[in-house]
Amino acid sequence: AALLVAFRWWLALALLAVHTGMHALLSANLAHTVGALRGHARRFRRTSYFRDLALTPAAGKELRVFGLASWVGERFGADWRKAMAQFWIDRRRGRWLGAAYALVVLVAQGGAYALLGRSAVQGEISLGELTAFATAVAGVGTVSIGIDDINISYGTAAVPAALALEQATGTAGSAIVGRLPASGLPSDCIRFEGVSFRYGGGHDEVFHSLNLEIPAGRSLAVVGSNGAGKTTLVKLLCRLYDPTAGRVLVDGIDLADVDPGAWQRRIAVIFQDFTRYELSVADNIGFGAIDRLGDRELLQFAAERAGATGIIASLPSSWDTVLSGRFRGGVDLSGGQWQRVALARALVAVEAGAGVLVLDEPTAALDVRAEHVFYDRFLELTEGITTVVISHRFSTVRRADRIVVIEHGRVIEEGDHESLLAAGNRYAHMFNLQAARFSNRSEVAGRENAVEHEASDG
DSSP: HHHHTTTTTTHHHHHHHHHHHHHHHHHHHHHHHHHHHTTTTTHHHHHHHHHHHSSGGHHHHHHTTTTOHHHHHHHHHHHHHHHHHHHHHHHHHTTTHHHHHHHHHHHHHHHHHHHHHHHHTTTTSSSHHHHHHHHHHHHHGGOOOOOHHHHHHHHTHHHHHHHHHHTTOGGGSOOOOOBBOOOEEEEESSEEEEEEEETOOOOSSSSEEEEEEEEEEEEEEEEOOTTHHHHHHHHHHSSSOSSSSSEEEHHHHHHGGGGGHHHHEEEEOOOOOOOOOSSHHHHHGGGGGGGGTTTTHHHHHHHHHHHHHHHHHHTTTTTGGOOOOOSSOOOOOOOOHHHHHHHHHHHHHHHHHHHEEESSSTTTTSOHHHHHHHHHHHHHHTSSSSEEEEEEOHHHHHHHHSEEEETTEEEEEEOHHHHHHHHHHHHHHHHHHHHHHHHHHHHHHHHHHHHHHHHOOO
């Protein structure tokens, strides 16, 4: 535009005004359209849920058995149309802008080129000046909206939501921090002293003045009814959260002062919903110590101790087999096989320096016999290591060195299996209830077997 001033100042201003005005108009329309999409973020998340429900294998069996496929498809379509309705309206309203912009630019630039051509024919400007001024006319057009403007508009649309999320998730002061190294293994004990805890936004305390001691090198079982806070206890031990009040001490050092990442490298956990990575067997086991992922001897050792070598040998590509049926050459494992892979992963962490092992009901999906075998092997392999076992089946926890019962946010009983049974309190009551249930099942199964035996004899 500055260059065109040397030719006709009013032409430079006219072209600049045309392109700037159209840019402002198109930008405002784009911002309005993007805003319409942002206003329906919750509904878009809902449509994404229905889409994944229909297209991923997790719910496939139930969708077919219960005839839900059409229902899910209809919900997806209905929510998608509602979310897109305002967007479509705005797009229809702005449809004329493209044609109007093209017409205005055609008239403005066409008139400018015609004026330049006439001046060149009349000898007012040279051929070189004609070329320079014609290029300048096209250059003024770059003020108009382009692909970069569109990308920036869509990209920055998420910024207000991101800032609001940052405010909603609390201040930086609530972050998990700490500077002390987590060197060495627990040599004395891990102690919960007067620990209280409530989740963010919650009103009820999960724990209230909880006191618990976990001796180093021994196995501790934690039992309690659903909602007693057993998994929360594991999260505090792993320092995924800090206590609301009280403290957790490791050999007398407050965990709040310890670097959380360093401490978490000292803990191996098999959660109830442990992750089944859709990656190779080597990755699934080696993730127990990411810095030793390529140490195949370590992985082999852990797999042997966990009883997973036979499983790995049967896979089509051995250690390189992807554990997912969604990939060519991949294989999905049974629940029991996945348990051994998870156990091997925890044992890799132990060999790499973890001194605390935690099992948070990882065998809840297994039958009693499979769980019994799993825990027998686990307690044998982890003898001498600080071990915390959480299970709702008393046939497994009875073999721990020490058992604690958590209820109403506190430890209400502790001791070994025999002493707790002899006390006749909460533990004994829960144990007898479960034992009676399994005993009744065994009696029913015995009668059914006897009837079948007599029928076959007859």
